[in-house]
Amino acid sequence: MVQATKNFFIAWLSIFKGGPKYYLWLAFLACLMGVGVYAYIGQAEHGLIMTAMRDQVSWGFYISNFTFLVGVAAAAVLLVIPAYVHNHQPIKKIVLFGELMAITAIIMCILFIMTDLGQPLRVWHILPPPIGMMHWPTSLLAWDVLVLNGYFILNVIIAFYVMYKYAHGEHYEMKSVIGFLIYLSIPAAISIHTVTAFLYNAAFSRPFWSASILAPRFIASALCSGPALMLLVFQVLRKVTDVEIEDKAIFRVATLITYAMAVNLFFLLAEVFGSFYPGTAESVNIHYLFFGIDGQTNLVKYIWTAVACNVTAFVLILNPKTREKFATLNFALVLMIVGIYLEKGMGLVIPGFTPDVLGEIYQYTPTATELLVSLGVWATGAMIYTFLVKFAIPIHTGKLRFASGEHAVTAKRAVIDDVTSEKA
Amino acid sequence: MKKTKDERRALKVNRRTLLKGTLAAAAATMLPLNRADASFSDFWESFFQKHFREMTEAEKEKVVARLEKEYEEKYKIAIKVGIEPAMPGVLFGYGLDLSRCIGCRTCEYACVAENNQSIDPQIHWIQVLRFKKEDPKFPDFEHAEKYYNAALAPQPGYFYMPIQCQQCENPACTRACPTQATWKEPDGIVTIDYNWCIGCRYCMAACPYGARHFNWGEPHRAPQDINPNTHYLGNRPRYRGVVEKCTFCIQRSRKGKYTACVEACPVGARKFGNLLDPNSEIRYMIANKRVFRLKEDLNTSPKFFYFFDFGGTR
Numbered sequence: 001m002v003q004a005t006k007n008f009f010i011a012w013l014s015i016f017k018g019g020p021k022y023y024l025w026l027a028f029l030a031c032l033m034g035v036g037v038y039a040y041i042g043q044a045e046h047g048l049i050m051t052a053m054r055d056q057v058s059w060g061f062y063i064s065n066f067t068f069l070v071g072v073a074a075a076a077v078l079l080v081i082p083a084y085v086h087n088h089q090p091i092k093k094i095v096l097f098g099e100l101m102a103i104t105a106i107i108m109c110i111l112f113i114m115t116d117l118g119q120p121l122r123v124w125h126i127l128p129p130p131i132g133m134m135h136w137p138t139s140l141l142a143w144d145v146l147v148l149n150g151y152f153i154l155n156v157i158i159a160f161y162v163m164y165k166y167a168h169g170e171h172y173e174m175k176s177v178i179g180f181l182i183y184l185s186i187p188a189a190i191s192i193h194t195v196t197a198f199l200y201n202a203a204f205s206r207p208f209w210s211a212s213i214l215a216p217r218f219i220a221s222a223l224c225s226g227p228a229l230m231l232l233v234f235q236v237l238r239k240v241t242d243v244e245i246e247d248k249a250i251f252r253v254a255t256l257i258t259y260a261m262a263v264n265l266f267f268l269l270a271e272v273f274g275s276f277y278p279g280t281a282e283s284v285n286i287h288y289l290f291f292g293i294d295g296q297t298n299l300v301k302y303i304w305t306a307v308a309c310n311v312t313a314f315v316l317i318l319n320p321k322t323r324e325k326f327a328t329l330n331f332a333l334v335l336m337i338v339g340i341y342l343e344k345g346m347g348l349v350i351p352g353f354t355p356d357v358l359g360e361i362y363q364y365t366p367t368a369t370e371l372l373v374s375l376g377v378w379a380t381g382a383m384i385y386t387f388l389v390k391f392a393i394p395i396h397t398g399k400l401r402f403a404s405g406e407h408a409v410t411a412k413r414a415v416i417d418d419v420t421s422e423k424a
Numbered sequence: 425m426k427k428t429k430d431e432r433r434a435l436k437v438n439r440r441t442l443l444k445g446t447l448a449a450a451a452a453t454m455l456p457l458n459r460a461d462a463s464f465s466d467f468w469e470s471f472f473q474k475h476f477r478e479m480t481e482a483e484k485e486k487v488v489a490r491l492e493k494e495y496e497e498k499y500k501i502a503i504k505v506g507i508e509p510a511m512p513g514v515l516f517g518y519g520l521d522l523s524r525c526i527g528c529r530t531c532e533y534a535c536v537a538e539n540n541q542s543i544d545p546q547i548h549w550i551q552v553l554r555f556k557k558e559d560p561k562f563p564d565f566e567h568a569e570k571y572y573n574a575a576l577a578p579q580p581g582y583f584y585m586p587i588q589c590q591q592c593e594n595p596a597c598t599r600a601c602p603t604q605a606t607w608k609e610p611d612g613i614v615t616i617d618y619n620w621c622i623g624c625r626y627c628m629a630a631c632p633y634g635a636r637h638f639n640w641g642e643p644h645r646a647p648q649d650i651n652p653n654t655h656y657l658g659n660r661p662r663y664r665g666v667v668e669k670c671t672f673c674i675q676r677s678r679k680g681k682y683t684a685c686v687e688a689c690p691v692g693a694r695k696f697g698n699l700l701d702p703n704s705e706i707r708y709m710i711a712n713k714r715v716f717r718l719k720e721d722l723n724t725s726p727k728f729f730y731f732f733d734f735g736g737t738r
Contacts, residue, residue, distance in 0.1 A: 118623020118665025
């Protein structure tokens, strides 16, 4: 155990290993993080008045990003199912990087929640008694805290246990506790996005969020944007590192995304029809979202961009010719990420509040503080993912192996030598 | 038996101490200490202050003493923070006569004078909406106006509708709160512990009446404008980053007084009383007027009743 702990820290040394480009990338991210921290200090000093949020629109860009990232975290399931349930070898080789992205996304979710809190230092009040006063099971936010943390812990255990096994030249057994946890991570992934959708459903004073199709639609859209982001990142990974990712794995995931996008568009249509056609008082929010009211149209651009992106992406990814060509596939993936980001973010959170419960239209557009703080959180996520991947790659490719105590020393030497030589 | 209880308490203390230890460093570095003269122990006590409902009477008094000291340092005037509990056999209810209301907003300003809301940024617990009588779209909220000129009211062709916390019997907001920082008291008033609220604003998303207001910035109010008679769950000075709302003037109503808005209304449109008392004025209104409650379909069961006399304003 002591040796394993030591090995764990030795393995972390690989995050220092990298050429000038790697360090340039880290410096770039550090700059963005610095900008985010600077903006956040302004917010901490003056309060959330630095944002564009007000009583009428009391959640904004931070919660939008949070909602999108819950989807990214949940999307790891699209790799976990083919990898473990169907034993699809090309995907099994890369599932680890999907799990690491889930871990990163959850950390970013928590950061976005923290930046949104009026009293962030009191966040421990949400813990269960005897420390806090968690309002469980009544409050859906308490549920969200539970499932997000549960999913986070699950993925940390799975990813690091699997790496531990690899690093010691062993293989994990699916018919063991870890196998059970891996299977458990599938419903857990669904649960985080379901509970997040229920969180909106539960605010029954906002008819825009009451659609019972909200949770299924969340899952469907998450299974588009999350894997799309992963596929783009994987292509970068195989270019800049020695990780091998087969085209087969990428195309297989792209096929799965196609199904998800078809379902997503269908659900969107179902929701828009169901809430729009009746033209009742409850249709007013979706009317505002798609067409605006009395010349007040600040959300119209977001939703139509989202619809255009998603439909174009679907056409491109549906056709096998464009799906299996990287230029068009990647274009489709980018469109999809942009589309879902706008639809799940600005297109979901803000129209819930506009017009507000007393009919007032407050046109929300995020301030510089909100944009910069969010940029900082994204940069933090990118850095965390970089480190996690950097940690995982030598283990994944087999360069780092701790066979026994003696070998561990050699391995440690090798890593340290590598680090020093690269720096020199 | 006693021993096990003590042991449990010891365990509880230990867990708390552990948390205090880990958070202390973070707190010390992160919290902007605006009150440079506040001692560290006060800061410590305030940071680890328990939920109001978890406190013993002795603890409440200690907290109130600390708060009063804190407020005196900040505002240079003596502020009394009351902790009067709900009176037995009382369930507060409110009535508003829409046919009398002239939209003058006197209630709105009386509320601000009484309840120590921030002047800058501005927080009002009462919103008065103006509806055009002939509007074919009437009566949807999207065609109501909140920012009309109250000095000109009442104007012919309009009617007015003040909206504040409806003190629901089945409140959506308290269900939403992840930390139980807001709850319904035995006398039916929905209250907030401003020292327990984490400022997540989920209650604001949940409230169907726009009754909850957030301190987006540092609340500002001139010391001479502060009402020194306050209640812990009501009008004591608030903090930045917490939610606040109408409490039926808990500092007054629990002493048997009318709320500020009832007293201020120049046309007697506002009624307030005990729903459990069959002889109360509010019970008479409910029994004898044409009464409705706002958004009844949501099943929040407000204890705020709107009613009409004949005809309405002309």
